[in-house]
Amino acid sequence: MTQERFSIYRPIHKAIRHILFSTSRQLGLADFGDDAVTQETLANLDATIGFLREHRSHEDVHVHTALERKIPGITASFAEDHEEDDRLTHEIEQLATRIKSATGAQRVELGVEVHERYNAYLGIYLGHLYREETVLQQALWDNFTDEELIAIDGAIAGEIAPERMGLWLTEMCASYNPDEITLILNIVKSEAPPEVFQGITQLAESVMQPAMWAKVRARI
Ligand SMILES: [Fe+2]
Incomplete structure (x- = not known):
């Protein structure tokens, strides 16, 4: 049996999926007619988008840069995905801002919309995570030792x-x-x-x- 290689994506993506699905569930349960629930739900959504943005930046700065030095162009489509992520999450944030200033039936309606938009985004993003875990992870294994991959992970941890x-x-x-x-x-x-x-x-x-x-x- 060959020894298992160090996975740069699997652990952090497990946490990312947990964050994504917890927020999806919370948006589904939320009573947007209730002020306190609305506030708590939007605060959680905001925190989730913050985690996603931070994670994206870690990949751009540390993982993509390292891969581009070995295989120029390999991260191009992933960088495009990240730009789309940024656009979609920004739209969700704008919707959340509208919910904050809405009241009554309008807020409940916007609550339905944010649930739909968030889950549409989640569906797109899951495909991206899997592509990173397969295509980019394989390229990392082919071009770096485990010690080098652990050092990349350490550099990310060091800047948090x-x-x-x-x-x-x-x-x-x-x-x-x-x-x-x-x-x-x-x-x-x-x-x-x-x-x-x-x-x-x-x-x-x-x-x-x-x-x-x-x-x-x-x-x-
Ligand atoms: Fe990514």
């Missing part, structure tokens, strides 16, 4: 501010299996100060199901 990292880690802990979370916590344990490890461990425990947390705790 601590408060943003806390938010990303929350989504990761809520969407990874025990093996994946164990791996991350053990890296933090060996590389970060004990208080950082302790903080992240508490965060993981707070968002995980008890049975899953018990498995992770036994392995870190």
Whole structure:
């Protein structure tokens, strides 16, 4: 059996899919006749779009740049996808702004529209994620060693501010299996100060199901 290569996309895309589907569900459940629910739903939508934008930028700056140095032109269609992403998410944001200033039946109607537009976007974006996980991941494996890919991942992690990292880690802990979370916590344990490890461990425990947390705790 050949040894498994380091996947730059699989873990982060797992968190991204979790964020995407959680927001889809929340938009579906939302009562846009209720002020507090509307506010909370729009805040979550805003946070989701923020995660997507940040993730896109990490790929553009770190992954696409590295690939272009080896295979000029390989990321062109992916960069176009990112531009389309940017346009579609911006339209959703504009719709969210209209919802904020709407009231009554009009707000409920716009709520139906934002649910439809968001899910149309989600459908398009899922195809993009899969293309990255297959086409670009293969090109990365063919042109870089695992050590080099881990260094790219490290450069991305290194530019995320601590408060943003806390938010990303929350989504990761809520969407990874025990093996994946164990791996991350053990890296933090060996590389970060004990208080950082302790903080992240508490965060993981707070968002995980008890049975899953018990498995992770036994392995870190
Ligand atoms: Fe992407």
